[in-house]
Amino acid sequence: MGDLYQALMNRDKDRVLKMYKDEVLKMYKEHQQCEVPLTTHHDTVLHIAAFSKQEDLLTEILKNESHIKQILTEVNSFGDTVLHEAMSTDMTTVVDMMLEAVPNLLTKQNKNGETPLFKAVQFGQTKTLKHVTERFRDSSNKEIHWRRKDDATILHVAILNESFETALELLNLNLTFVKHQDVDGCGLTCLQLLANMPLAFKSGTRFGLLRKLVYYCLPDSKRDEAPKSCSVPRDEEAAISEPTAAKFHARVISQLRIFSSKLNNKFWCCLSQGWPAIQMVWDLKKKHASALKLVKILVESDKSWMVPSQHHGMHPGDVSIFRDGFPKLSSNGELYDDSQSEDSQDDHYKEIPLHAATRHGIIEIVEVILEEYPQAIEYVNDQDANALHIAVRNRRSKVYEVLVPFIQCLPRLMMRMDCNGNSLLHQVAVLGDFQPKERPGEALHMQWEIQWFKKVKKIVPHYFLNHLNNQRLTSQELFTENRRELVVKGQEWIMRTSESCSVVAALIATVAFTSAYTVPGGTDSGKPVFLNKRPFMVFTIADAMSLSLSLTSLVIFLSIMTARFDELDFHHSLPARLVLGLTTLFLAVSSMMVAFAATLVLMIRQKLHWAAIPIYLVACYPVTIFLALQFPLYVRVAWYTIKDLARTTRCSFRN
Numbered sequence: 001m002g003d004l005y006q007a008l009m010n011r012d013k014d015r016v017l018k019m020y021k022d023e024v025l026k027m028y029k030e031h032q033q034c035e036v037p038l039t040t041h042h043d044t045v046l047h048i049a050a051f052s053k054q055e056d057l058l059t060e061i062l063k064n065e066s067h068i069k070q071i072l073t074e075v076n077s078f079g080d081t082v083l084h085e086a087m088s089t090d091m092t093t094v095v096d097m098m099l100e101a102v103p104n105l106l107t108k109q110n111k112n113g114e115t116p117l118f119k120a121v122q123f124g125q126t127k128t129l130k131h132v133t134e135r136f137r138d139s140s141n142k143e144i145h146w147r148r149k150d151d152a153t154i155l156h157v158a159i160l161n162e163s164f165e166t167a168l169e170l171l172n173l174n175l176t177f178v179k180h181q182d183v184d185g186c187g188l189t190c191l192q193l194l195a196n197m198p199l200a201f202k203s204g205t206r207f208g209l210l211r212k213l214v215y216y217c218l219p220d221s222k223r224d225e226a227p228k229s230c231s232v233p234r235d236e237e238a239a240i241s242e243p244t245a246a247k248f249h250a251r252v253i254s255q256l257r258i259f260s261s262k263l264n265n266k267f268w269c270c271l272s273q274g275w276p277a278i279q280m281v282w283d284l285k286k287k288h289a290s291a292l293k294l295v296k297i298l299v300e301s302d303k304s305w306m307v308p309s310q311h312h313g314m315h316p317g318d319v320s321i322f323r324d325g326f327p328k329l330s331s332n333g334e335l336y337d338d339s340q341s342e343d344s345q346d347d348h349y350k351e352i353p354l355h356a357a358t359r360h361g362i363i364e365i366v367e368v369i370l371e372e373y374p375q376a377i378e379y380v381n382d383q384d385a386n387a388l389h390i391a392v393r394n395r396r397s398k399v400y401e402v403l404v405p406f407i408q409c410l411p412r413l414m415m416r417m418d419c420n421g422n423s424l425l426h427q428v429a430v431l432g433d434f435q436p437k438e439r440p441g442e443a444l445h446m447q448w449e450i451q452w453f454k455k456v457k458k459i460v461p462h463y464f465l466n467h468l469n470n471q472r473l474t475s476q477e478l479f480t481e482n483r484r485e486l487v488v489k490g491q492e493w494i495m496r497t498s499e500s501c502s503v504v505a506a507l508i509a510t511v512a513f514t515s516a517y518t519v520p521g522g523t524d525s526g527k528p529v530f531l532n533k534r535p536f537m538v539f540t541i542a543d544a545m546s547l548s549l550s551l552t553s554l555v556i557f558l559s560i561m562t563a564r565f566d567e568l569d570f571h572h573s574l575p576a577r578l579v580l581g582l583t584t585l586f587l588a589v590s591s592m593m594v595a596f597a598a599t600l601v602l603m604i605r606q607k608l609h610w611a612a613i614p615i616y617l618v619a620c621y622p623v624t625i626f627l628a629l630q631f632p633l634y635v636r637v638a639w640y641t642i643k644d645l646a647r648t649t650r651c652s653f654r655n
Helices: 002-009 013-031 045-051 055-064 068-072 082-087 092-101 103-107 116-122 126-136 154-160 164-172 190-195 209-217 234-238 244-274 276-299 353-360 363-372 374-378 387-393 397-403 405-409 424-429 442-457 462-466 475-482 484-517 534-561 573-604 609-654
Strands: none
Touching: 002 013, 002 045, 013 045, 013 055, 045 055, 045 082, 055 092, 068 082, 068 092, 082 092, 082 116, 092 103, 092 126, 103 116, 103 126, 116 126, 116 154, 116 164, 126 164, 154 164, 154 190, 164 276, 190 276, 190 353, 190 363, 209 276, 244 276, 276 363, 353 363, 353 387, 353 397, 363 374, 363 397, 387 397, 387 424, 397 405, 424 442, 424 462, 424 475, 442 475, 442 484, 442 573, 442 609, 462 475, 475 484, 484 534, 484 573, 534 573, 573 609
16 A cells, blocks of 8 residues: 555556555455555545645545445544545535535534534635535534534634634624634633734734835735725715716726725735745735734624622722831821731633733734723723733833823723732832843843833822832832842943943054054155145044044943943943944944045055955955944944933923
8 A cells, every 4th residue: 555655645646546446446345444544544545635635636536436425434543534634625626525425524523523614714724614604504503513622612723723814704604603702621712812812913023124114015905806996985975966077086086096006916916926025924914904803803792801800909099108017008098908818819810801912912902902892991800900000011012002091081090009019110110021122132121121110100190109019119129129130131241242342442543543653655754655645634534533433432431341330320321321432433443444445545546446446345344244243233222222311301301
């Protein structure tokens, strides 16, 4: 049977058919065995042909097979029939032939409790799903397709495999057994599952600059679909009651929009065929759009935020200002009893979709939920934390910007304490595992933490700074305590950077100083030979600037290395010095390149003038590499530091 298996792998249809008739049918006649397993998983010829998508071979065998019913009921070691394998592909013709021969094959389950329809959804076969829907719509045994043995539903599996278009088709078919709020074996609804899948959404996907540009330029429609215009455009509707000229104008604009949309779609279709990377980005954008559509449908039936939590923590606005041995005093003057016992927490507690999406930074789900149920923002979990607490704790700045406007109507959102007495500022003080990817280095991480603390500090009442949590720590004390190690690492990082740059600055200063006494062309009685030449003046100015800037850079980096490295120094002082030091260093390097170019012009302008440009390029290559490697760091440090300084200055002028 090894030759038969090899022929199947080589997709040699004629050889497979010949060997199938000569060997398999002969064995069937002798041993009354319907099929012969060819693999360790007991796959038959039809199984292998099905999952390897050899449609012509399957069609030929099924047409000429006399004992087709017996063959189609054969299962492999997973309990899969040939129909299971066929429906995991898009071979609808073969599926029809199998179901005509054995209609009840559609309800046969494998060892995991999966029907062929379940397998089709699992592999994202939307076309096959739509094709076979009518065969079981009126069946009395429809529920068998809904859930497998591990309690995962067909909709959960589609979402887990990111087959969002298939999941949408399941919902659009209005099948009676499809229930939005059913949970899987882990107790998660489909919306909860999506809220824990950040990579399925645009907000959770990181792009490079070029891919981000392509993503925004790509049309929203599918690659294989042209934009359709089934409805009357708004411009045309508005012009119905207007004169004929206005109607004609609106219709022309509408047709131009349709034409430009089709042209844009066709343009990107052609590009995607030649550039697989564009096709990949387009598929990703389509996946994001399908996931968002799915969220909008599932949110309509989600009522998880209406279930009250078991814990209520402190009353919003209660502030504790005393250390151990003193009672807590609330803002309304009443004593707060801290001796009350807390209920045990459910170890298997599941976050509601709003909180899960907030924790993962999925801004799309947060916006859809709050648009449908704005009151869901007041829900608190078993830690008595609301969505604002979770966004702040997990550094989800974009979600935070969405939630902040609600504070104007509901100030208790930011005044709430969790069950551990932590205010919103205490949530900032918790360090966690967050690492801002756009800010390399511990020093810039520390800068971001301070900026985040000050940003949240602006929206909370000033007296919250004195509030003590259950550990008897203020938010500032907790912030400092949790960042001792980060401060040390930040100091080490900035010291390494400063030492490296100071070495380069000292080297440039040495070269510039030496060049001032060894001028190009030499001297004649103490007077430079090329004194009256314009390139010599360029050389002199560039060399002086290089020396001055490199020494300035060296002094700045020395001041960084001798700084005290206090926690607040990482906010403005140290980053600003680093920006200034890098700026002067880059200018010094650039000036040195200009001086070198001017020297070459003076030396070779009489001879080898044709080779000037290649010589310049080769000579400047090492310095250019240095600038290219250090420039990204410079841009990041400069951008975030100057941006924050400008914001702080603007706010101080307003006040």
